[in-house]
Amino acid sequence: MNSRQILIRDVLVLLAFAGWALALPHYASEFVTSMALTCLMYVALSSSWGLFCGSTRYLSLATSAFFGIGAYTTATLLGQFGWVETIAIGAGIAVVVAIVMGAAVLHLRGTYFAVLTFGMTELILHAVTYFEKSVTGTVGRVLTVVPENQVIYLTVLALAVLAVAVSIWVRRTRFGLALMGIGADEQRAQTLGVNTRLVKIAGFAITAAFAGAVGAAMAVRWTYIDPHTVFNPFIGFQTVLITLIGGVLTLWGPLIAAIIFSVLAESLRLQFPQIYLMSLGLLLILCVLYLPGGLASLRWATFKGWWTDTRDWAKDLKRELSGEKEREKQRAKRREKESHFV
Amino acid sequence: MSITAWIELIASGLITGGIYALVALGLNLQYGLMRILNIAHGEFLMVGAYLTWLVQTSFGISPLLMVPVAFLVLMALGVVVHFLCFRRLTATSPNLDVFEARGLMVAFGLMFLVQNFVSWMWGGDLRGYDYLTEPVKFGEMQFAANKLLVFFLALVFAGALIVLMRMTLLGKGVRALMQSAIGAQLMGIDTKRLHPLMFGIGLGLSGIAGALLSMAYTITPYMGQPYTVTALIVITLGGFGSMGGALIGGLFLGVIEALGMHFTNPSLKALLSYAVFIAVLLLRPEGLFTRKSRKA
Amino acid sequence: MSEHAIPLLEAHNVTVRFGGLVAVDAVSANFTPGELVGIIGPNGAGKTTFFNAISGVLAPTSGRLAAHGRNLTGRGPHRFAAHGVARTFQTPRVFADMPVAANIEFGLKFAGKRRRKYLFWGDEVDVPWALRDATSILALIGLSEQAALPASAITPSQQRLLEIGMALATRPKLLLLDEVAAGLTEAEVEEMARLIRRLRDELDLTVIWIEHAVTTLLRHVERVIVLHQGRKIADDTPHNVVRNPEVIEAYLGDEMAEPGSETEEEVAA
Numbered sequence: 001m002n003s004r005q006i007l008i009r010d011v012l013v014l015l016a017f018a019g020w021a022l023a024l025p026h027y028a029s030e031f032v033t034s035m036a037l038t039c040l041m042y043v044a045l046s047s048s049w050g051l052f053c054g055s056t057r058y059l060s061l062a063t064s065a066f067f068g069i070g071a072y073t074t075a076t077l078l079g080q081f082g083w084v085e086t087i088a089i090g091a092g093i094a095v096v097v098a099i100v101m102g103a104a105v106l107h108l109r110g111t112y113f114a115v116l117t118f119g120m121t122e123l124i125l126h127a128v129t130y131f132e133k134s135v136t137g138t139v140g141r142v143l144t145v146v147p148e149n150q151v152i153y154l155t156v157l158a159l160a161v162l163a164v165a166v167s168i169w170v171r172r173t174r175f176g177l178a179l180m181g182i183g184a185d186e187q188r189a190q191t192l193g194v195n196t197r198l199v200k201i202a203g204f205a206i207t208a209a210f211a212g213a214v215g216a217a218m219a220v221r222w223t224y225i226d227p228h229t230v231f232n233p234f235i236g237f238q239t240v241l242i243t244l245i246g247g248v249l250t251l252w253g254p255l256i257a258a259i260i261f262s263v264l265a266e267s268l269r270l271q272f273p274q275i276y277l278m279s280l281g282l283l284l285i286l287c288v289l290y291l292p293g294g295l296a297s298l299r300w301a302t303f304k305g306w307w308t309d310t311r312d313w314a315k316d317l318k319r320e321l322s323g324e325k326e327r328e329k330q331r332a333k334r335r336e337k338e339s340h341f342v
Numbered sequence: 343m344s345i346t347a348w349i350e351l352i353a354s355g356l357i358t359g360g361i362y363a364l365v366a367l368g369l370n371l372q373y374g375l376m377r378i379l380n381i382a383h384g385e386f387l388m389v390g391a392y393l394t395w396l397v398q399t400s401f402g403i404s405p406l407l408m409v410p411v412a413f414l415v416l417m418a419l420g421v422v423v424h425f426l427c428f429r430r431l432t433a434t435s436p437n438l439d440v441f442e443a444r445g446l447m448v449a450f451g452l453m454f455l456v457q458n459f460v461s462w463m464w465g466g467d468l469r470g471y472d473y474l475t476e477p478v479k480f481g482e483m484q485f486a487a488n489k490l491l492v493f494f495l496a497l498v499f500a501g502a503l504i505v506l507m508r509m510t511l512l513g514k515g516v517r518a519l520m521q522s523a524i525g526a527q528l529m530g531i532d533t534k535r536l537h538p539l540m541f542g543i544g545l546g547l548s549g550i551a552g553a554l555l556s557m558a559y560t561i562t563p564y565m566g567q568p569y570t571v572t573a574l575i576v577i578t579l580g581g582f583g584s585m586g587g588a589l590i591g592g593l594f595l596g597v598i599e600a601l602g603m604h605f606t607n608p609s610l611k612a613l614l615s616y617a618v619f620i621a622v623l624l625l626r627p628e629g630l631f632t633r634k635s636r637k638a
Numbered sequence: 639m640s641e642h643a644i645p646l647l648e649a650h651n652v653t654v655r656f657g658g659l660v661a662v663d664a665v666s667a668n669f670t671p672g673e674l675v676g677i678i679g680p681n682g683a684g685k686t687t688f689f690n691a692i693s694g695v696l697a698p699t700s701g702r703l704a705a706h707g708r709n710l711t712g713r714g715p716h717r718f719a720a721h722g723v724a725r726t727f728q729t730p731r732v733f734a735d736m737p738v739a740a741n742i743e744f745g746l747k748f749a750g751k752r753r754r755k756y757l758f759w760g761d762e763v764d765v766p767w768a769l770r771d772a773t774s775i776l777a778l779i780g781l782s783e784q785a786a787l788p789a790s791a792i793t794p795s796q797q798r799l800l801e802i803g804m805a806l807a808t809r810p811k812l813l814l815l816d817e818v819a820a821g822l823t824e825a826e827v828e829e830m831a832r833l834i835r836r837l838r839d840e841l842d843l844t845v846i847w848i849e850h851a852v853t854t855l856l857r858h859v860e861r862v863i864v865l866h867q868g869r870k871i872a873d874d875t876p877h878n879v880v881r882n883p884e885v886i887e888a889y890l891g892d893e894m895a896e897p898g899s900e901t902e903e904e905v906a907a
Contacts, residue, residue, distance in 0.1 A: 110446075192808055
């Protein structure tokens with residue numbers, strides 16, 4: 001029962017990961033714990049993103065929009081509602097927005113969808129700013145009631161574990177199969193009975209729910225929130241980059257990449273933010289061109305393949321530079337001789 | 343509102359619309375011909391703007407002169423980018439959808455590279471220079487000279503491209519390829535040379551747009567992003583693959599935005615463009631300015 | 639069967655227009671359970687476009703489509719699939735990265751899914767025995783040995799069989815086959831025709847079959863619809879269609895040109 005074994009393996013790894021993350025704050029420094037928190041945040045974001053966008057190839061660049069919605073919900077409601085309720089409401093509002101936007105744009109091709117979600121963050125940022133200015137009269141909000149660091153950490157950890165668990169589970173359901181079918185051949189899947197519109201909206205809503213929840217939880221790390229701080233496109237972009245580089249179709253690729261890049265980010269980003277982002281961009285390009293399955297698909301065979309590819313390319317080049325010239329000369333000579341016989 | 347106020351408003355809309363049209367034409371070339379959705383398109387506009395600004399502030403060369411230079415530089419850059427980044431995708435992608443998705447991802451990576459390179463080299467502050475800022479009067483109406491120039495040149499270049507596409511053999515070849523890739527190739531049109539060239543021209547156009555923008559507005563490394571989204575909206579408005587449609591669509595969107603911003607609120611500009619976009623998609627997906635001819 | 643009163647699928651004046659080109663021009667046809675119908679016509683006659691219209695892949699520009707009396711005009715392919723319309727594509731569209739068995743299971747899990755006898759277990763209700771699971775469907779189409787191979791690894795003619803299997807997995811009442819015999823040898827076409835006939839007989843299906851290999855099709859179907867330049871020019875038994883002057887003119891120079899030719903004798907047999 002190979003599939004059963006894989007399930008057991010996945011669940012065990014997840015539990016081990018969860019256990020390790022739980023124990024971490026007790027023996028590590030505050031700096032490391034803070035880094036772990038960022039890492040867990042990206043694990044949650046990239047796993048849920050990869051779940052929908054990986055299989056269907058509809059690349060959502062709207063993660064920042066949903067993150068911001070969640071964060072803003074916390075900023076507005078945290079005093080009045082409890083911690084868990086606020087996070088749930090944040091996720092809920094994000095889901096509603098996702099359903100509305102999804103219904104409007106998910107029937108388009110994947111590339112149109114990507115560019116549209118790309119602009120969504122700006123759009124929602126402006127909408128929220130306008131709303132704040134005209135309706136409530138405030139421009140930013142101050143967070144007064146803030147839970148302990150321990151609570152934040154545990155919440156984000158729970159979200160990360162939940163995201164991976166949902167990924168593991170969905171892959172085994174009809175819904176997961178529908179997502180894969182949409183990515184493989186959407187029209188064919190439709191003729192086999194898949195209501196692709198509904199499935200896509202549901203998948204998009206799942207990414208929104210997690211992004212919103214994570215945003216709601218992380219908001220308390222800022223004391224003062226205004227639309228520009230929380231609707232920062234960078235968060236969404238980094239999620240996309242991490243998942244794509246890690247291996248968008250795999251379960252563990254995003255997780256491993258999230259860990260690697262959170263570490264890198266914390267060390268590089270503060271000092272050389274642009275270089276960090278430039279290298280992410282470059283890495284993404286290289287990955288798409290030479291390693292479309294992402295880092296998770298790296299095997300010995302891949303390295304061997306690259307080696308033979310480069311060797312062949314060099315041989316080709318040599319032949320071109322030297323051999324062609326030879327042949328051209330011979331062909332020209334032959335033509336000359338033949339023309340004499342005319 | 344008086345007539346002059348109306349005309350000024352519409353004119354300012356047309357001016358931004360001209361820029362939109364230029365950028366959209368470039369994107370149309372790339373997506374319509376090669377199915378590469380260059381989400382980094384706006385970043386190259388920004389590069390054109392920075393190039394012009396650099397040359398103007400360091401050497402005092404007139405930005406007008408830089409417009410063709412920006413075009414050539416960006417075109418060369420485009421050919422190189424296409425060769426390095428996109429050519430391999432055609433060989434390794436199993437089908438069109440995967441190719442489009444991968445092209446998008448490569449462009450996404452490019453966006454980071456270019457944006458942060460510029461930010462790293464020249465910092466994230468707003469930059470700008472003054473050029474032809476004296477107002478020009480038409481009767482009672484008043485426009486900044488540089489903005490008028492921007493509009494005029496944008497129209498000239500957009501028109502030039504459309505003429506190129508209609509009249510020259512090259513243009514006809516490109517349009518043939520857009521309609522039927524295999525048919526055109528069977529006719530002997532060489533995509534290996536044509537694709538990088540057209541990609542380059544697309545980028546060159548956004549370089550011109552950037553150079554023009556720098557004349558009248560301030561520039562930052564992040565200015566490019568909104569233009570990419572707007573360009574896509576314009577292409578949809580005008581009809582995917584249609585050059586004339588992109589031109590008219592760009593102008594049209596500029597005017598709608600100007601009117602909308604004036605009567606409601608400037609921060610709702612993005613909302614307005616999106617609303618227009620979604621409305622067009624739902625009601626007339628083949629574009630507002632094309633004849634109804636859905637591809638079979 | 640008393641259900642002959644309501645046709646399985648009705649197409650009424652279905653027109654599909656692409657800009658200035660009229661691909662399907664006011665074609666009407668009704669299909670009843672258990673029929674084996676062929677659709678023929680010269681190139682560009684609109685056969686595949688008509689298929690696209692009656693399977694929901696394309697929305698007709700005008701006209702009406704109904705299945706079991708339910709109006710399905712303009713609804714998406716998954717609605718048609720839910721009402722028992724299954725189709726294959728001219729070039730096999732299989733899920734290349736998934737194993738052959740998984741390709742079949744796809745249809746079983748979506749349009750082919752039926753209520754179980756005891757809510758969550760027991761056999762599915764109203765399912766033909768031969769279509770009860772992926773293994774039996776594979777056996778039916780003859781791909782049992784290839785079950786574990788990825789769909790990209792089997793030969794094109796096997797992929798065509800897989801296409802049919804995937805369509806069958808949706809437990810359809812109407813099976814649309816788009817040029818499943820294209821490129822096959824004479825013997826293979828015969829085999830395919832026999833398979834199709836068997837499917838119709840054993841599974842109580844209606845089969846609509848587009849084909850270019852007119853000769854073989856005419857031998858096996860009971861009713862022929864002829865399309866020419868988007869219009870239906872004949873809808874009759876093979877015997878009569880072969881003699882129809884309009885049809886002969888449309889096919890001038892093609893296989894079934896003159897009366898008294900080999901085709902006619904075969905059809906009469």
